[in-house]
Amino acid sequence: MTNDFDYITVNKVLVQGGGIICLQSYENDDMHVMPPAAIKKVTLYNEYSHKTTLFATNVTLADITVSSLGTIWAVDMMGHLYSSKSKLDGSNLYEKLETQAYALKWSYQRITEQTPVCIIGEDSDLWIATFEGALIHYDGRSFTSYAGIKRPIRFKKVNGDYFLMGYGCQLMQYKNKQWHAMTFDPSIASDIPINDVAYANGQLLAVSNLGLILRQQPNNIFAIAMNMPDIPWFGCDTLNDKVYLAGGSKGAYVLPKPESNDVSEVTLIKQGHFVAVEVLDRKVVFLQASTTRANFVCYLPSAQRQWFLVST
């Protein structure tokens, strides 16, 4: 039963075929080491949601992604890659690994002895970043390792390009089939995490949970656009030219005029503890921290009832 667990959190949401794919982790107070994970699909209708469990594993899933052909890919923290199609060879790095496929034909394969942290890409063009600093590429047949960044936080596809960001003021962009490190103004402390990036009105914004909102200048260098030391910015995403921000325990915010050079205000739109924000199918989804239930918060800016809690 799910109520054996003290904390269930939704850690990532993605769109797939009209539904929302969710990555969940299950934790107990006396079990801090390897939270088991599940992948579910939630379809939202007018008055209710329909949930389907797709997959579960007793090894923590670090990240999931959905390819444009609809394949779900996942990596776990022991070094396995998972696919919602039966194309991986079933090799194992950890004999106690247990999986349960509820729907779709799942397969897995050992890929690295490092700790995978995040994944993005297409069925024959996948990228996996490890905690130790490798960037592993999968072309559908074999794996190749490149140098990446140590302590990455996440990948994100923004305006058609992949970005990889991490602790220690690190941000890379994949352009012309190569990963390039992006540069920051020297006034920015070199130890701040880069938590998320978003594209609004022709400019890239980056946020840090040390309170900074950065903007890419015409010379491509990121400079500080706003410093709000009290608000830990964990995430940002754009809908209709408005940038929505997850401000940790300080709530959900919107940046009303990101195009203006004079970015000087953010507006609180909801109290709560939000550690990520994703715009999916014209909905703004905020992921919660410090919750015991597997819920996420959905914001529909133009609807009459704007805020919903969706259980997964």
Added chain:
Amino acid sequence: MGYITYPRTSGSKKDIKRAQAILVLIEQLLLSFNPSDLSLLLTLVSRIGWANLPPALRHKLLQLLYYDLFRRINARKVEDAKAHRSTVNIITKALVDVAFTLSNKTAFDEAELPLHEYLTASGHWAVLLGQKVNPVHYSQDLLIFDNGIHVILTAGMSRGKYDTDQQKQIRAAARLYDTDTLQALKAAHKQGMLVTLNLLADYIIKGNTDMGYDLEAIPKSLMEYHSARHEVLKLINPFNPSAHANNLPQQKIHRGKNISFAFYLTTLIRESALSFWVEDSQTRGTECRFLTIQLISIARIFITQRREPTLLAWSEEIESALIEFFTTVRVKRVTNSSPRLYLQKEAEVLAACIKQELLQHTLSSNESMPLLTACPTAMLDIVTKLPNLESSENEYIEFL
């Protein structure tokens, strides 16, 4: 630009003169007690540069002070017991000061020896650590000098170097030490040979509105002592001194998650494990996720190497992981200044403190775990069963 330097011998000469004066005063005091001689002697003792003395002279002087003079003054027959006790206590404090001055702080930190061993290593005296029969968390440790001086080690922000409320400390000690040690402690108190030393007195920083400890300056070796650890751990906010690792109903209401300080080995220390709060989420960029990645990474390496690590090996890996956690992820918010990550030195002290907490806890708990033998209990805790997942249709709930 140049500097004018003076040969060090001039300082040394001055100190040798002081040493000779002290020798004369000791001789006089051994013959007959005179308060003004004692007062002069204590002034000289506090001012002398011990490091400038030739080793043989320094040793002779310290032996006379610690043993001959201390014993003679103690043994005096006087009517006013209270005044006598006060006099002995003043000498005790002066001698403890000398012992700690001689153990140069930097060298002490580098040596990473427990305090009693480091004091003994000076070669002038032997110091023992009182052995507790009933270990209790965050109670004071006891140093016993071989001339009868007892030093209760405490730590605190508001107290001076020597605490005056010794009754309270003795009451606490009564729950910890065996009858013989306790009787010796009480006797030392009665005779004025007991002092209560604030280990962190030299590391207090006073701001305009608040006070704190200079984490960068505190020697890691002080983390050996419960009282110092407790004070340092309180700097991690929010901190739960009384929370149990796996029994936290109030924290669930608080909508937070407590990570036990010894979080990896939490099943070993179900009782009275200290904890600090982290954001409960496995979402990217959060503290909890970073800790999970680090801990699985440690476990994975042990598993792939097919090693059953010792408790010490676990604790060392956890210490390194925590240094990285504090310097990479954990934000330090200080009143009236911008948030920042912890500095390397600060992180090292906190991580050393947490490591000691883990080691000391298992040493003192009933189910004592040997430090240097494999610790399979910890490995068992890595995986758990699959969640049994139920899916059903659901109405939306309006989020207010």
